[in-house]
Amino acid sequence: MHEIDWKQFSAMTMIEKPLQERLSAWFDFLKSETGIVTILEQGELAITQQAEKEAALCIKQGCSLVEQENQSLFPLVFLAYVLPASLALFAEKKIPDMIVKDTFSDVGRWVAAYGKTHQGAYGFDRYYWILHHFCAHLxxxxxxxxxxxxxxxxxxxxxxxxxxxxxxxxxxxxxxxxxxxxxxxxxxxxxxxxxxxxxxxxxxxxxxxxxxxxxxxxxxxxxxxxxxxxxxxxxxxxxxxxxxxxxxxxxxxxxxxxxxxxxxxxxxxxxxxxxxxxxxxxxxxxxxxxxxxxxxxxxxxxxxxxxxxxxxxxxxxxxxxxxxxxxxxxxxxxxxxxxxxxxxxxxxxxxxxxxxxxx
Known part of the structure; x- marks a missing residue:
């Protein structure tokens, strides 16, 4: 299991600093959860293989293992963990940096959309959609x-x-x-x-x-x-x-x-x-x-x-x-x-x- 570069994730996805800090603190706790670690590693493999359905299943399983108030945040932890594998796909295809950054900034848009529909709360509920991006299909x-x-x-x-x-x-x-x-x-x-x-x-x-x-x-x-x-x-x-x-x-x-x-x-x-x-x-x-x-x-x-x-x-x-x-x-x-x-x-x-x- 590897660490997450939260500054890189925030820069690529345009999420706010308070959300970054909250996710980082929670990830420090999740690292001790064997089931979560397994899911994150399986998800990283799915991204490497550009397997959207398998990656989505990993997110769904992870959400079921965390407390209810954090289930809307787990997809963001997952995306942060698999980001290096996703960026490797883009690098392999020699995708220009501007297109890479613009593509991943969609995460921030949907975090903002979640807040609009949940009284300003942080969360993410469009992971089926965003996996098109992370698997280098969009x-x-x-x-x-x-x-x-x-x-x-x-x-x-x-x-x-x-x-x-x-x-x-x-x-x-x-x-x-x-x-x-x-x-x-x-x-x-x-x-x-x-x-x-x-x-x-x-x-x-x-x-x-x-x-x-x-x-x-x-x-x-x-x-x-x-x-x-x-x-x-x-x-x-x-x-x-x-x-x-x-x-x-x-x-x-x-x-x-x-x-x-x-x-x-x-x-x-x-x-x-x-x-x-x-x-x-x-x-x-x-x-x-x-x-x-x-x-x-x-x-x-x-x-x-x-x-x-x-x-x-x-x-x-x-x-x-x-x-x-x-x-x-x-x-x-x-x-x-x-x-x-x-x-x-x-x-x-x-x-x-x-x-x-x-x-």
């Missing part, structure tokens, strides 16, 4: 975060040879509501119908997705397979784009981040078929109550959109919920006015194809 590059993954949504994306347009087709037997969203989205099951996917000879009959509205069109469309170039299907390698809390999401910062990400992943010899995102920030309905040329709508319009299943709109938590700015915001006020007038909001998926990403 990187903060400028304003945005990027995670290597695969396409898992029930759609197939093509490019039409005839006019070079993008076509997104829904899988068969999807349950869709009257608004064109997946059944259960926002708790709505009204007007339910089912998607079709029928192949006859060289023709395909299927329900397309309206890439502007992010909804599934009920009337099927027939395509010739000879006119379709496959771009993305289930299992295709993609980059998942995440938007962390931080500076305004200006078009310039987004463009710069995407350009840097292109170079970054090319240097790592990581290939992908699309840049993918699902967020409240991709909802086309945002343009109904926000400025068309504002940062949020500009970001939303970059993406070709498709519906995703969320029981509750993500925007309600992020803009009106406990994680919203304590002073309120013009976005929150405009959202409330829009909802009071009967407006709807959705968490929406979107993609940039590799061709668009390379621009």
């Amino acid at each position: 990187f903060q590059i400028g304003r945005l975060q990027y995670e290597v993954g695969t396409f898992a949504f029930p759609y197939t994306i093509y490019r039409c040879k005839q006019d070079n347009s993008l076509v997104c087709l829904a899988d068969k037997n999807l349950q869709v509501n009257a608004s064109g969203h997946l059944c259960g989205t926002n708790g709505n099951y009204a007007g339910k119908w089912e998607t079709l996917w029928s192949v006859q000879g060289g023709s395909l009959l299927a329900n397309r997705v309206d890439l502007e509205t992010g909804t599934i069109v009920q009337t099927p469309v027939q395509f010739s397979y000879d006119d379709l170039d496959l771009l993305v299907q289930k299992g295709s390698p993609v980059l998942h784009l995440h938007i962390s809390e931080g500076s305004p999401l200006t078009p310039a910062e987004v463009t710069e981040s995407i350009k840097k990400a292109k170079t970054f992943f090319s240097d790592l010899h990581i290939t992908f078929n699309a840049l993918l995102c699902d967020s409240w920030l991709l909802d086309p309905n945002l343009s109904k109550f926000l400025p068309e040329e504002g940062n949020i709508c500009s970001f939303m319009r970059r993406f070709s959109k498709f519906p995703v299943l969320h029981e509750h709109p993500q925007i309600l938590e992020r803009v009106l919920g406990p994680l919203a700015p304590t002073t309120g915001s013009s976005l929150g006020r405009l959202l409330i006015e829009y909802l009071q007038k009967g407006g709807s909001v959705y968490t929406t998926g979107g993609f940039l194809t590799e061709e668009m990403f390379m621009q």
